[in-house]
Every structure is written in C-alpha cells, then in structure tokens.
Amino acid sequence: MSASNMVPSPGNPRRAVIIGAGLTGMLAAQALAGETDVVVVERDTLPDAPVARRCLPQAHHVHLLWSGGADAIETLLPGTVKVLTAYGARRIPLTTGMVAFSPQGWFRRWNDSHYVIGCSRDLLDWVIRDQVLTGARGRITVMQQTEVLGLAGDASTVTGVRVRRAGGEEETLTADMVFDASGRASRTPTWLRELGVREPAVREVDSGLVYASRIYRAPEKTHGMAWPIINVQATIRGAGPGQAGVILPIEEGRWLVTLSGTRGGEPTGSNDDFQPFALRLRHPIVGEVIEKLTPLTDVKVTRMTVNRRRFYEKTAMPDRFVVLGDAVAAYNPVYGHGMSVTALGAVTLRDSVRRHGWGTPGLARRIQKGITRHINTAWTFAAGSDVFYPGSTRHGPTLGERAAARFVDRLIYTATGSGRVARDVTDVMTLEAGPHTLARPSTLVAAIRGPLKPQLAHPPLTDEERRALATA
Structure with a gap:
C-alpha cells in the first residue's frame, strides 16, 4: 500500500482535498480519482496491516456491511468482495445465514435473496484502503500525521484547508473542492462559524446505549461451515431497557x-460479567453459545452511540464544500447502516461529478442533497427506533414516528411467517431499496393478513449446527 506525507506539486489546476482517511474518505477518494487529483489529509498514522487504529475505537465491535453497501463498493472498486473473502471475510446469505430473534x-x-459481509472492521478498512491506493496511479496522495486547523475561503466559497504537520509547520492547501470525511468528531460546525456561516440544524436521539465486545475462538467443528449470524434483538418499546x-x-x-444495553441495562467492561449478561437477554442463546468458547481478548466498551444528524442540505453552505459520512449523520451502530450509507454516498458523489462536470457552479450543493436519500433510510431505522427509549429526546417520539x-x-x-414480506423488509434493511417500497399495495395487504406460518418456538438452528455447538 502506498501512502505519503508529500504534498502534490503546487499549482495543480484540478485538486480535491478530503479530510479523513477512514472508510468514508477512501471511498470518496476513489469516487473522485477519475476526475481530479486527490489529497487525503489524515491526523493519524495509517497501519500497513489490518490492525486497530487509535482513532477508531468503535472498530472493536460488530460491523455489518449489508449487500446494498457491498454492491456500491463493488461499483467503485470491482473485486473488493473477492479480496475480502480471500482474507477470510464471510459472505453470509440472508436470511438463510441468520438466526435472529426479533421483538x-x-x-x-x-x-437467500440478499447478503452481508462479516469481518472485522480493521480488515475491511485495510482492504479498501489498499484497493484504493494501489489502483490510484499516483492520483491520490495521503498526508499522514497532519491536522486540519480550518477551512480557507469565506462564507460564499471554500478554497482549501489550513493544516499543521507533525513537526508543527502550518500551511494552506488550495483545492477546487473540499470534502469533510472526518466522522463523528467532525469540526465543520466550528469551521463554518469561523467563516461567518450559520450552523446547520441538528437532531440528536440518544438512547444511552453502551456496547461491550469480545472475540472468541470459533468451535473447531464450525470451521468450514457456512455458520450463521446469531442475533438477539432488543425490544425497543418494552417496559425496561433495550x-x-x-x-x-x-x-x-x-x-x-x-x-449492548440502553440506560439502566448497560453491559460493563468486566470479563466476568460478559457471558452472564448475554444469558440475561430476551433469549439466552448468545450466552449459551459462548459459555464453552475460549475468549481471545478482554472486553472492549464503547459509549459513542448517539444518533446525530446535521441538516447541511438545508443550510446555506459555502460553495465547493461537502460533508460526507458520519460527519453528516451518525447512527446507533446496532443497525449496521453507517458503512453502507457511506458507500452509497460515494457512488452518488462519483455520478454527480460525472453528470454535472468537475468545477460546475453548485456542484457541492447537488452532491450534498444527493446523498440525503441514503441518509434518510438509515435515519428512519436508527433514530426512528431509538426515539422510543426513555430519555432519548426531550419530547419523545412524534405522532408520525409512533404511526411508523x-x-x-x-x-x-x-x-416471521411470510417469506415475501421478509424479503421486502430485507430489501430495505440492506439498503437495496428505500422505505417507500414497503408501502406497495401488495406489501400492505400482506401485512394486514399477517404471517402465513405459525411462529417458531425455538431458535432455527440446523441439526448440524446444534451438533457442532454440542461438541465445542
């Protein structure tokens, strides 16, 4: 993988600057590399292997790349899913490969009609970064250990970024366009204030969710099997914490x-409490499965789970500046949509530039509005669900949210008892379709009719899967 601390030669007439070299920044760089040179500014040091990054603590937890997002990445980087699976990632069919207890x-x-990619976040980020930089042919440069201090320009137009190197020297990088892909810690609201731009409206839905994760050695009998995801979901509108x-x-x-658990029911960072907590879920299957397994790590805890959306698409933003990924909308990770929304947004970015042309007046605004449709779907799932937990918002769910x-x-x-409706729901969950598709007459009629098969009384594990667990 090639990454550099060098700045491209001055006076380049076509250059984009991207703030952040995470998944969002790398996919944005790939989306733009066919149109312009790209400089990615990263404050961290990027690893040359799939290992944890200091600035990505959430990587310790489960991340799902739904088929809608994986297909978008394939559009930008053909062959990436094949590379991931070569490194051991799992292509898990849905819903064939999922044992899930819904509310x-x-x-x-x-x-199966859809799929999900299962792997560590460290592997996913490393493979995508390697794919992007290896195929860049010199058009993408990464400035590591470099901090962005602010935006250059004024309230009408952004002309670049002010940066500080690891040695303390400061300079301004000029650019045709600037993209903020710095994630939840984005400083764009502050930078806009400095330019005299009003901050965007923001909505937060905070369920108080805490994540605790641990890695185990899989039972030997499961090696080589198409092992399913096992998932016990929270009851969102129950009496207690989720x-x-x-x-x-x-x-x-x-x-x-x-x-995971919301206020009053959070997991701890204690190794001793991890498996007992799993046994106390709505169904004990997770705790029962891991009881016999060998843990490979200690428990890692994260509390950065608030749903936060900034409405940049409704703000009088300076031209030539776009905000992407978690810097626009960050979701409760339990729904697994963040990476897929980022990938779909990168395809929209590429298509917008191709359709309207690099440097076209108003291009930034078109891109900002274009990515909103992907954000809307994920926001409906995450914030539209978490709003029902006590204390998530000041006023609780709206009438529209209650009806939805x-x-x-x-x-x-x-x-739970209709394969066709399960497919319709999975279409939306995997971001292969928008929520409006669930309002089709055929789906509405099926929902009124209800499930065609009786509910299952036990987890739908196969006999082979049960034997593999029994001999763990």
Missing part, C-alpha cells in the same frame, strides 16, 4: 460477540 419472534431462515447481543463469524476462525413504528411492528410480525 416479534424468531425469523425463519428463508431462501438489551441485545450478536455473534458474527469473522476471519481467522474467530467469532466477534457484541452485547406501529406499521413496522406489524411488518416484522408478518415477516
């Missing part, structure tokens, strides 16, 4: 286990 009951393992757990098969014969929640509850209940 409305166990899902059946219907014939608690959940998931087991995700990842590379190198390991299982990544993440437990009742409809979703009915759909999920129907999906």
Whole structure:
C-alpha cells in the first residue's frame, strides 16, 4: 500500500482535498480519482496491516456491511468482495445465514435473496484502503500525521484547508473542492462559524446505549461451515431497557460477540460479567453459545452511540464544500447502516461529478442533497427506533414516528411467517431499496393478513449446527 506525507506539486489546476482517511474518505477518494487529483489529509498514522487504529475505537465491535453497501463498493472498486473473502471475510446469505430473534419472534431462515459481509472492521478498512491506493496511479496522495486547523475561503466559497504537520509547520492547501470525511468528531460546525456561516440544524436521539465486545475462538467443528449470524434483538418499546447481543463469524476462525444495553441495562467492561449478561437477554442463546468458547481478548466498551444528524442540505453552505459520512449523520451502530450509507454516498458523489462536470457552479450543493436519500433510510431505522427509549429526546417520539413504528411492528410480525414480506423488509434493511417500497399495495395487504406460518418456538438452528455447538 502506498501512502505519503508529500504534498502534490503546487499549482495543480484540478485538486480535491478530503479530510479523513477512514472508510468514508477512501471511498470518496476513489469516487473522485477519475476526475481530479486527490489529497487525503489524515491526523493519524495509517497501519500497513489490518490492525486497530487509535482513532477508531468503535472498530472493536460488530460491523455489518449489508449487500446494498457491498454492491456500491463493488461499483467503485470491482473485486473488493473477492479480496475480502480471500482474507477470510464471510459472505453470509440472508436470511438463510441468520438466526435472529426479533421483538416479534424468531425469523425463519428463508431462501437467500440478499447478503452481508462479516469481518472485522480493521480488515475491511485495510482492504479498501489498499484497493484504493494501489489502483490510484499516483492520483491520490495521503498526508499522514497532519491536522486540519480550518477551512480557507469565506462564507460564499471554500478554497482549501489550513493544516499543521507533525513537526508543527502550518500551511494552506488550495483545492477546487473540499470534502469533510472526518466522522463523528467532525469540526465543520466550528469551521463554518469561523467563516461567518450559520450552523446547520441538528437532531440528536440518544438512547444511552453502551456496547461491550469480545472475540472468541470459533468451535473447531464450525470451521468450514457456512455458520450463521446469531442475533438477539432488543425490544425497543418494552417496559425496561433495550438489551441485545450478536455473534458474527469473522476471519481467522474467530467469532466477534457484541452485547449492548440502553440506560439502566448497560453491559460493563468486566470479563466476568460478559457471558452472564448475554444469558440475561430476551433469549439466552448468545450466552449459551459462548459459555464453552475460549475468549481471545478482554472486553472492549464503547459509549459513542448517539444518533446525530446535521441538516447541511438545508443550510446555506459555502460553495465547493461537502460533508460526507458520519460527519453528516451518525447512527446507533446496532443497525449496521453507517458503512453502507457511506458507500452509497460515494457512488452518488462519483455520478454527480460525472453528470454535472468537475468545477460546475453548485456542484457541492447537488452532491450534498444527493446523498440525503441514503441518509434518510438509515435515519428512519436508527433514530426512528431509538426515539422510543426513555430519555432519548426531550419530547419523545412524534405522532408520525409512533404511526411508523406501529406499521413496522406489524411488518416484522408478518415477516416471521411470510417469506415475501421478509424479503421486502430485507430489501430495505440492506439498503437495496428505500422505505417507500414497503408501502406497495401488495406489501400492505400482506401485512394486514399477517404471517402465513405459525411462529417458531425455538431458535432455527440446523441439526448440524446444534451438533457442532454440542461438541465445542
């Protein structure tokens, strides 16, 4: 992988600057590399292997790359899924490869129509970064150990960024366009104030969720098997806190286990409490499975789970400046949509530049509005669900959110016994379709009719899977 601390030669007439070399920044760089030279400014030191980064503590927990996001990455970087699987990532079919206990009951393992990529976040980021930089042919330069101090320009137009190197020297990088891909810690609101621009409206939905994760060695009998994801979901509108757990098969014969709980029911960082917490979930399957397994790591805890959305698309933003990824909208990670929204947004970025032309007046605004449709779907799932936890917002759910929640509850209940409705729901969950598709007459009629099969009384594990666990 090639990454550099060098700045391209001055006077380049076509240059984009991207703030942040995470997943969002790398996919944005790939989206732009066919049109302009790209400088990615990164405050961290990027590893040359799939290992943890200091500035990415959430990487310790389960991350799902839904098929909608994986297909978007394939559009930008053909062959990436093949490379990931060569390094041990799992391509898990849905819903065939998922044992999931929803708030409305166990899902059946219907014939696969979608998929999810299961691997560690460290492997995913490293593979994508390597794919992008290896194929860049010198058009993408990464400035590591470099901090962005602010935006250059004024309230009408951004002309670059002010940066400080590791040695303390400061300079201004001029650019045709600037993209903020710095994630949840984005300083764009502060930078806009400095330019005299009004900050965007913001909405926060904070369930108080805490994540605790640990990696286990997978049972030997499961090696080579198409092992399913095991998922016990929280009851969002129940009387107590929402608690959940998931087991995700990842590379190198390991299982990544993440437990979560909202206010009053949070997991701790104690190794001794991890498995007992899993046993206390709505169903004890996660705790029962890991009871016999060998842990490979200590428990890692993260509390940065607030849903936060800044409405830049409705703000009088300076031209030539775009905000991407978690810097626009960050979601409760339990829904697994952040990476897929980022990938879909990168495709929209590429297509917008190709359609309207690099340097076209108003291009930044078109891009900012274009990525909103992907954000809307993920926000509906995450914030539209978390708003029902006590204390998530000052005023609680709106009437519209209450009505939508009742409809979703009915759909999920129907999906436990209807393969067609399960597919419709999975279309939206994997971001292959928008929520509006669930309002099709055929889906509405099916939801009114309800499930066609009786609910399952037990986890839908196969006999082979049960034997493998019994001999762990």
